[in-house]
Amino acid sequence: MSLTWTGPFSCPPPPSSVEETPLFLSEKSYADWRYFVCVFVSLHVSNAGQQYHRAVLLLFQTSYCGHIGVEFMFINNVDQCQWIRQKIETPGIMQFTNAEKRTLLARLIRSTRFEDFLARKWSSEKRFGLEGCEVLIPALKTIIDKSSAAGIDSVIMGMPHRYGVLHLFLPLSLICRINRETDKNITLSLMANPSHLEAVDPVVQGKTKAEQFYRGDAQGKKVMSILMHGDAAFAGQGVVYETFHLSELPSYTTHGTIHVVVNNQIGFTTDPRVARSSPYPTDVARVVNAPIFHVNADDPEAVMYVCRVAAEWRTTFNKDVVIDLVSYRRFGHNEMDEPMFTQPLMYKQIRRQEHVLKKYSDKLIAEGVVTLQEFEVSVSLSLSVDFFTEEGEPKSMSCVPTGLDEEVLHHIGQTASSVPLDDFKIHPGVSRILRGRAELVKNRQMDWALGEYMAFGSLLKEGIHVRLSGQDVERGTFSHRHHVLHDQEVDKRFCVPMNHLWDNQAPYTVCNSSLSEYGVLGFELGFAMASPNALILWEAQFGDFHNTAQCIIDQFISPGQAKWVRNNGIVLLLPHGMEGMGPEHSSARPERFLQMNFEVQQLYDCNWIVVNCSTPANYCHVVRRQILLPFRKPLIIFTPKSLLRHPDARSSFDDLAKGTKFKRLIPDESPASQNPAQVKRVIFCTGKVYYELAKERKRQELEKDIAIIRLEQVFNPSPLSEYAEKYASAELVWCQEEHKNMGYYDYVRPRFLTVVANKRPVWYVGRDPAAAPATGNKSTHLNELKRFMDTAFNLSAFQGASL
Ligand SMILES: Cc1ncc(C[n+]2csc(CCOP(=O)(O)OP(=O)(O)O)c2C)c(N)n1
Ligand SMILES: *[C@@H]1O[C@H](CO)[C@@H](O)[C@H](O)[C@H]1NC(C)=O
Ligand SMILES: *[C@@H]1O[C@H](CO)[C@@H](O)[C@H](O)[C@H]1NC(C)=O
Numbered sequence: 001m002s003l004t005w006t007g008p009f010s011c012p013p014p015p016s017s018v019e020e021t022p023l024f025l026s027e028k029s030y031a032d033w034r035y036f037v038c039v040f041v042s043l044h045v046s047n048a049g050q051q052y053h054r055a056v057l058l059l060f061q062t063s064y065c066g067h068i069g070v071e072f073m074f075i076n077n078v079d080q081c082q083w084i085r086q087k088i089e090t091p092g093i094m095q096f097t098n099a100e101k102r103t104l105l106a107r108l109i110r111s112t113r114f115e116d117f118l119a120r121k122w123s124s125e126k127r128f129g130l131e132g133c134e135v136l137i138p139a140l141k142t143i144i145d146k147s148s149a150a151g152i153d154s155v156i157m158g159m160p161h162r163y164g165v166l167h168l169f170l171p172l173s174l175i176c177r178i179n180r181e182t183d184k185n186i187t188l189s190l191m192a193n194p195s196h197l198e199a200v201d202p203v204v205q206g207k208t209k210a211e212q213f214y215r216g217d218a219q220g221k222k223v224m225s226i227l228m229h230g231d232a233a234f235a236g237q238g239v240v241y242e243t244f245h246l247s248e249l250p251s252y253t254t255h256g257t258i259h260v261v262v263n264n265q266i267g268f269t270t271d272p273r274v275a276r277s278s279p280y281p282t283d284v285a286r287v288v289n290a291p292i293f294h295v296n297a298d299d300p301e302a303v304m305y306v307c308r309v310a311a312e313w314r315t316t317f318n319k320d321v322v323i324d325l326v327s328y329r330r331f332g333h334n335e336m337d338e339p340m341f342t343q344p345l346m347y348k349q350i351r352r353q354e355h356v357l358k359k360y361s362d363k364l365i366a367e368g369v370v371t372l373q374e375f376e377v378s379v380s381l382s383l384s385v386d387f388f389t390e391e392g393e394p395k396s397m398s399c400v401p402t403g404l405d406e407e408v409l410h411h412i413g414q415t416a417s418s419v420p421l422d423d424f425k426i427h428p429g430v431s432r433i434l435r436g437r438a439e440l441v442k443n444r445q446m447d448w449a450l451g452e453y454m455a456f457g458s459l460l461k462e463g464i465h466v467r468l469s470g471q472d473v474e475r476g477t478f479s480h481r482h483h484v485l486h487d488q489e490v491d492k493r494f495c496v497p498m499n500h501l502w503d504n505q506a507p508y509t510v511c512n513s514s515l516s517e518y519g520v521l522g523f524e525l526g527f528a529m530a531s532p533n534a535l536i537l538w539e540a541q542f543g544d545f546h547n548t549a550q551c552i553i554d555q556f557i558s559p560g561q562a563k564w565v566r567n568n569g570i571v572l573l574l575p576h577g578m579e580g581m582g583p584e585h586s587s588a589r590p591e592r593f594l595q596m597n598f599e600v601q602q603l604y605d606c607n608w609i610v611v612n613c614s615t616p617a618n619y620c621h622v623v624r625r626q627i628l629l630p631f632r633k634p635l636i637i638f639t640p641k642s643l644l645r646h647p648d649a650r651s652s653f654d655d656l657a658k659g660t661k662f663k664r665l666i667p668d669e670s671p672a673s674q675n676p677a678q679v680k681r682v683i684f685c686t687g688k689v690y691y692e693l694a695k696e697r698k699r700q701e702l703e704k705d706i707a708i709i710r711l712e713q714v715f716n717p718s719p720l721s722e723y724a725e726k727y728a729s730a731e732l733v734w735c736q737e738e739h740k741n742m743g744y745y746d747y748v749r750p751r752f753l754t755v756v757a758n759k760r761p762v763w764y765v766g767r768d769p770a771a772a773p774a775t776g777n778k779s780t781h782l783n784e785l786k787r788f789m790d791t792a793f794n795l796s797a798f799q800g801a802s803l
């Protein structure tokens with residue numbers, strides 16, 4: 001009986017309110033639910049309709065009770081639901097031609113041979129092989145072919161460490177750079193990933209976004225990403241969720257990612273029932289209304305079909321989609337591991353499973369699609385291996401001056417203090433800020449926000465794309481930045497003056513991110529990988545929040561160049577400073593960045609640059625230097641809070657004049673420096689505490705006796721010895737406002753001792769050790785400050801501890 005079916009049941013309309021959201025049976029999949037409705041209907045209709053309903057029943061059985069289960073009923077868009085139903089319920093839609101079946105078999109052979117080849121070549125190594133889910137490679141190939149036919153020419157992929165060995169072999173096993181069906185070239189890149197599962201997800205997304213951005217691919221028609229996941233990690237790692245939530249945000253979307261979950265129903269030795277609370281490992285994807293295809297990985301045709309549909313879904317709707325490859329892991333966690341210790345019954349079953357290649361080839365031989373002889377010949381073909389090669393890196397070291405022309409400074413200053421659009425009504429508070437800026441510019445002065453404007457604006461003029469991302473960065477957490485102005489009378493009307501500087505300037509992107517650090521920092525890191533001619537900055541709301549993204553810092557940013565021979569110029573802006581605000585938000589934990597600092601004489605070889613600028617001009621210089629250096633290096637900047645408005649924390653245009661550059665150290669500028677022999681004490685410090693020290697020195701009228709030297713780039717020993725010699729008879733002091741077991745102390749100590757070669761004592765002035773970064777008691781805070789100021793300036797008797 002032939003049947004053209006239009007369907008007695010229609011897809012439920014999208015819920016119009018939360019209350020109406022349909023409830024789903026958590027244990028039974030959608031497939032089961034449809035099936036039971038059919039059974040019910042077919043049992044309750046009249047005889048006349050029975051034949052028809054038996055056919056409907058059969059249709060549902062074939063659509064939903066086979067090797068594919070699809071979850072899509074939660075999608076709140078009728079067109080999208082109908083589109084999926086049509087792909088699943090249309091009779092005969094899952095049929096393959098003989099040619100397609102032969103290609104599929106060939107790919108399966110290749111993938112299987114590849115695993116065998118690895119097993120032979122590295123028989124005693126941990127390989128974390130794919131055995132049990134060999135279908136992954138033909139599956140990826142299908143997705144890529146299908147996407148390439150739709151116009152994609154660049155695919156960026158991320159995958160778990162587990163399949164790490166594949167890194168080396170991707171060109172061999174799955175990348176045909178030329179798509180034979182469409183005769184198009186396609187570039188595949190696999191992101192290097194650390195062993196931290198899922199950490200690479202946002203990085204892949206950022207890199208994809210950057211490629212789309214620089215190629216002008218605003219709809220994601222040319223560049224796309226594919227992410228592979230393990231079942232336990234997909235459910236357990238929060239960064240998966242963070243990455244999903246970036247997927248539809250205008251400044252972060254990559255216009256649809258295809259997720260492939262290798263669901264081998266185990267995580268190392270842990271069963272799903274104790275590894276997650278949701279029925280499926282993929283449930284996290286429901287938050288973004290992504291359709292989810294569960295498919296039996298032992299049915300290669302079903303897998304291929306689902307992959308095609310997923311690729312078409314992305315082309316059609318530009319939204320994320322998930323493929324859950326339900327499979328098993330033939331061996332232990334790695335090939336040396338004994339799975340029977342923990343999953344005895346499961347592994348007895350697995351041993352009885354026939355290999356997917358055997359199953360599928362038997363099927364095709366039985367169908368007469370291939371002959372046994374053909375099959376045996378293709379299985380015995382040998383494989384050759386080639387490796388990825390690394391690109392060369394620049395070695396030149398010269399650093400150009402980062403100063404600017406007076407007209408450029410004035411022009412940027414004027415733009416920063418005006419509204420470029422007509423009839424645009426800004427808030428009176430913002431108006432006041434702009435007037436304040438205009439006043440500063442008139443006096444050839446700048447505060448922190450203007451210093452930043454000068455840095456970004458001048459780079460934009462030089463054709464450098466600038467992207468600043470993080471929570472509330474558009475206005476600035478401390479309301480000092482205001483890079484986006486909002487019309488007070490017209491909803492959603494806003495303007496970005498930075499984009500109105502020059503006719504041929506590069507674009508400026510400033511974007512409030514979602515409330516995520518791990519996901520967003522990973523994203524920006526990926527973005528920064530795409531082009532060396534872009535300044536990519538991530539700002540933490542407060543510096544201490546960077547620890548939520550610690551994995552990205554530890555696994556990618558700090559060791560990136562050493563691990564992967566990749567330069568990356570990402571900039572982290574971390575607001576920091578002890579201002580009596582309590583233990584939260586006082587410290588960006590400079591000690592951690594310094595501990596991981598691999599400093600060497602050659603800047604090129606160090607892992608990152610840590611700075612703590614105390615003036616707007618120096619901030620501007622260091623940001624410009626980031627791009628003008630002939631190589632890229634991550635830059636960590638501890639940015640201020642109270643200094644944003646501190647009347648002394650200002651710079652003159654002269655500090656940014658042509659020929660000036662970043663100062664790694666700011667020497668003493670008081671009368672003490674004129675007469676160094678008279679100086680009794682030299683205080684070395686970094687950052688904001690300088691202003692407190694300078695104020696106290698002035699109050700006590702000690703400007704002839706005490707010199708204060710600021711280290712802006714921590715740490716550079718040679719100028720230290722220069723100043724130790726200059727002030728030959730003075731006591732040397734290191735002063736920091738952080739507690740002694742935090743801040744710079746442990747880093748500075750051995751370096752100072754080397755410089756003075758134990759010939760002179762060096763003293764420590766600062767707070768005692770503590771567990772929390774700062775006290776929660778304001779009066780304790782002030783007492784602490786008073787105590788260490790007294791110590792720093794008491795020349796009659798030194799009461800500080802020796803360093
Ligand atoms: C991990 C982290 N990042 C940033 C912040 C800074 N922060 C404090 S409150 C807030 C907004 C919170 O929004 P929401 O969750 O909607 O709660 P609400 O305060 O509106 O109730 C942010 C970004 C934070 N507290 N924690
Ligand atoms: C594909 O790349 C090769 C090698 O770079 C090139 O020779 C060929 O012309 C390209 N083909 C297409 C269709 O772009
Ligand atoms: C970004 O956040 C700031 C708050 O810092 C807010 O003023 C601004 O409107 C936000 N912009 C958007 C587009 O959400």
Ligand SMILES: *[C@@H]1O[C@H](CO)[C@@H](O)[C@H](O)[C@H]1NC(C)=O
Pocket residue numbers: 576577578612613614638639640641685686687688689736737738743744
């Ligand atoms: C830099 O270091 C100093 C001294 O420890 C600290 O007080 C300051 O808050 C840090 N950051 C800035 C921007 O000054």
Ligand SMILES: *[C@@H]1O[C@H](CO)[C@@H](O)[C@H](O)[C@H]1NC(C)=O
Pocket residue numbers: 777778779780783
């Ligand atoms: C804060 O510390 C002061 C002493 O520095 C003490 O007298 C006061 O009781 C403390 N306040 C609180 C709320 O603990």
Ligand SMILES: *[C@@H]1O[C@H](CO)[C@@H](O)[C@H](O)[C@H]1NC(C)=O
Pocket residue numbers: 790794795796797799
């Ligand atoms: C300096 O230290 C001496 C000796 O401990 C002490 O007597 C004096 O009061 C201190 N001076 C100040 C200003 O704290």
Ligand SMILES: [Mg+2]
Pocket residue numbers: 230231232262263264265266267268
């Ligand atoms: Mg698993």
